[in-house]
Amino acid sequence: MAATTVPDKTTRRHAGRGTAGPKAAGGRGGLSRKLTHNLQAYGFLIGAIICFGLFSWYPMVREFIMSFQQTKRGVTSWVGFHNIKTVYHDPYFWTAWKNTGLFTLYALVIGFAVPFLVAILLNELRHARAYLRVLVYLPVMLPPVAGALLFKYFYNPEYGLFNRILKFFHLPTSQWLDSSHTALISVVIAATWMSMGSATLIYLAALQNIPGELYEAADLDGAGLWSKIWHVTIPQTRLVLSLMLLLQIVATMQEFTNVFLMAGGNGPENSTMTVVYMVYQYGYRYNNFGGAAALGLFLLLVLVGFSGLYARLNRNSD
Amino acid sequence: MSRIRYRRLVAFALVAGIGLTSAACSDSNDKKDDGGSKTSSNASAGTPLDPNTKVTISVDCMPPTTKKPERKQWLDDIAEFHKTYPNVTINSKDAFPCEETDKFTAQLQGGSETDAFYSYVTDLQQVLDAGQAADITDYVNDKTVPNLKDIDPGVLDILKDNGRLYGLPTTNYSMGLIYNRKIFQEAGLDPNKPPTTWDEIRADAKTIQDKLGSKGIHGFFEYGAGNQGGWHLTSALYGAGNTVVSDDGSKATFNGPEAKSILQTIHDMRWVDNSMPQSAGKEWGESQKAMGAGQIGMYLAAPDDIQLMVQQYGANFDDLGMAPIPGGKTSLMGGNDYFFKKSDTPDQIKAGIAWINFKFLTLKKGQFNYARNKADGIPVGLPQPFFFTGQSKATDTADKTQYATVPVENYKSYVDAQVPVKGEPPNAQKLYTVLDTVMSGVLSNKSANVDKLLSDAETQANQLLAASQ
Numbered sequence: 001m002a003a004t005t006v007p008d009k010t011t012r013r014h015a016g017r018g019t020a021g022p023k024a025a026g027g028r029g030g031l032s033r034k035l036t037h038n039l040q041a042y043g044f045l046i047g048a049i050i051c052f053g054l055f056s057w058y059p060m061v062r063e064f065i066m067s068f069q070q071t072k073r074g075v076t077s078w079v080g081f082h083n084i085k086t087v088y089h090d091p092y093f094w095t096a097w098k099n100t101g102l103f104t105l106y107a108l109v110i111g112f113a114v115p116f117l118v119a120i121l122l123n124e125l126r127h128a129r130a131y132l133r134v135l136v137y138l139p140v141m142l143p144p145v146a147g148a149l150l151f152k153y154f155y156n157p158e159y160g161l162f163n164r165i166l167k168f169f170h171l172p173t174s175q176w177l178d179s180s181h182t183a184l185i186s187v188v189i190a191a192t193w194m195s196m197g198s199a200t201l202i203y204l205a206a207l208q209n210i211p212g213e214l215y216e217a218a219d220l221d222g223a224g225l226w227s228k229i230w231h232v233t234i235p236q237t238r239l240v241l242s243l244m245l246l247l248q249i250v251a252t253m254q255e256f257t258n259v260f261l262m263a264g265g266n267g268p269e270n271s272t273m274t275v276v277y278m279v280y281q282y283g284y285r286y287n288n289f290g291g292a293a294a295l296g297l298f299l300l301l302v303l304v305g306f307s308g309l310y311a312r313l314n315r316n317s318d
Numbered sequence: 319m320s321r322i323r324y325r326r327l328v329a330f331a332l333v334a335g336i337g338l339t340s341a342a343c344s345d346s347n348d349k350k351d352d353g354g355s356k357t358s359s360n361a362s363a364g365t366p367l368d369p370n371t372k373v374t375i376s377v378d379c380m381p382p383t384t385k386k387p388e389r390k391q392w393l394d395d396i397a398e399f400h401k402t403y404p405n406v407t408i409n410s411k412d413a414f415p416c417e418e419t420d421k422f423t424a425q426l427q428g429g430s431e432t433d434a435f436y437s438y439v440t441d442l443q444q445v446l447d448a449g450q451a452a453d454i455t456d457y458v459n460d461k462t463v464p465n466l467k468d469i470d471p472g473v474l475d476i477l478k479d480n481g482r483l484y485g486l487p488t489t490n491y492s493m494g495l496i497y498n499r500k501i502f503q504e505a506g507l508d509p510n511k512p513p514t515t516w517d518e519i520r521a522d523a524k525t526i527q528d529k530l531g532s533k534g535i536h537g538f539f540e541y542g543a544g545n546q547g548g549w550h551l552t553s554a555l556y557g558a559g560n561t562v563v564s565d566d567g568s569k570a571t572f573n574g575p576e577a578k579s580i581l582q583t584i585h586d587m588r589w590v591d592n593s594m595p596q597s598a599g600k601e602w603g604e605s606q607k608a609m610g611a612g613q614i615g616m617y618l619a620a621p622d623d624i625q626l627m628v629q630q631y632g633a634n635f636d637d638l639g640m641a642p643i644p645g646g647k648t649s650l651m652g653g654n655d656y657f658f659k660k661s662d663t664p665d666q667i668k669a670g671i672a673w674i675n676f677k678f679l680t681l682k683k684g685q686f687n688y689a690r691n692k693a694d695g696i697p698v699g700l701p702q703p704f705f706f707t708g709q710s711k712a713t714d715t716a717d718k719t720q721y722a723t724v725p726v727e728n729y730k731s732y733v734d735a736q737v738p739v740k741g742e743p744p745n746a747q748k749l750y751t752v753l754d755t756v757m758s759g760v761l762s763n764k765s766a767n768v769d770k771l772l773s774d775a776e777t778q779a780n781q782l783l784a785a786s787q
Contacts, residue, residue, distance in 0.1 A: 287423060
């Protein structure tokens, strides 16, 4: 019955192609029908659209405009590319990008691999799995500010927990946040600890979706642990892994809270100055919101690139 | 919906968004300009507020409920002010601290500050750039502020731009050296002879470290991040008679033998003598906490830290002393003031000036009512403010001595030194960011090359200054 009443794809695509009149009338009628039909859905959407409009899209448009403006004596004027040139020639521009890149790289090496390995471990456990899952997720529930301040205390070279542990085992101590060589990596370690719970649970969910037969088949083929991870686990979770990778890049490139709270922002010899901290500095320390907007624009372009990649991957997964 | 129609809709939304945004921008600018013309063209500006005038003003920086005596005094002063101006309504907004830099910047951008608003004296350019300060030149004279002739012109100059006055001072200070007299005594040092040069600071810090280091006490404390290090290095350079930037603000001038010597001393205190904590300060307040807890011997500071440390961090007035800035050539000046919002009506400005004058600039009233301060347990005798000259200064000093509740002799060397004060450099925060790098370099790197740190910083500072021209 369906075959006789529903037109095929070709028929549907060409429907209304006869004359201009009926097509136009039919189009308006169709749109109106669609609008009426979906009125309830649009009603539900309106709240989200207003929220996104006010708090996401409007600030983005505003930022774009501000990056070409300067305010002096309460009068805002257009200055063309002046702000963009100013931030580009800032002596710390490339320092901030280098630090942001390094932070992202460290966060990927530590913050990407560790949660995945923890998820594999949790997946393999037979006992206390639920208890350990809660334990892993617990730091996520800690307010980020509290977590950062806790680590700042742990990292204190004199009375901090980490150096005490190292001293207890007669190991060399570190300057942690007080050395330009270790400050950035120290922040990454803390940030990973605070956020790895969510990533672990996502990986765990992906791992639990892998059919057990695949592992049984691998066992029959005589595969070892690493071989199973390499040939079964990673290929089966490839999509989640790649999406998480991109999400993490986008998130870590916007790092601000931890470097601000733990390292005072710029850190020793500017070793923790990230692009977003520099945006903050332009806005709130230099009172140059045009410069801050211009710097934000640079970051936006880079993140749009990564987000585009993410969207593409997401589409492929569909 | 077809892709073409969808794209048209998105394009329309984008254009509409940009249009609305532009409209919003131009609207806000127009409002700002109107506010300016309203306040500056009032012919009767110089006359004091008519007591019959009915006017309401909002004022920030009312002490919070946790500061009971200060809050009580604020409310009592409003009641007394009402006796002269019964028709003036003051809506007080409490805040502590009175200014948080980030919040203040946001308020200026949003134009949401109070009618008379508190700020640091160094904020003038920021306030003017935001278009938020009213020109009060025509409103301030010896009728509206009777002690005007005795206010240090240098203090008023900091609140002027192109000869026009924008704010009234409420307190001021100059940087010096706060030291713990008890620690000095325990280390065998004379608490009445605080160090006056960087060599003496290093020697005393080492003595403290050698004698009391086992108790977790360090000789000296310094900042290495958050622009605090740059601010302190500027103070130290001022003390040595140096500047950090040329008069026209176009060239960095800090790279010289004095800077090298100071930084080398700080480096050696940290890495050779180990007389400083292994972790440099990263945010304002860390030095006060450490000093309040009796963990450090000395640090560069302004005298208002003394009250803060006693009230918040458990220090005793008896233990704390204040010495002039090492070098003693010039001292970085700071302080607080009130600006008046550009959108204020002339009567609001007059009422605001009348209140600020009563509360902060009248001897034996408001903050200068030392008899009441003593009765309420608020410390009397701290070496600030010191913006009065002439007869007002003499009266203030006599009153302060009569009602002193803190050991004023602990600040004698600071007061007696009379170090000439100097304001912050132009583009101060940018320069502090650059100088932070130098300070953090010597504090975080044992093999720091001071010459290279300074020459790199000079190049960076010059780049920043050139971009700001």
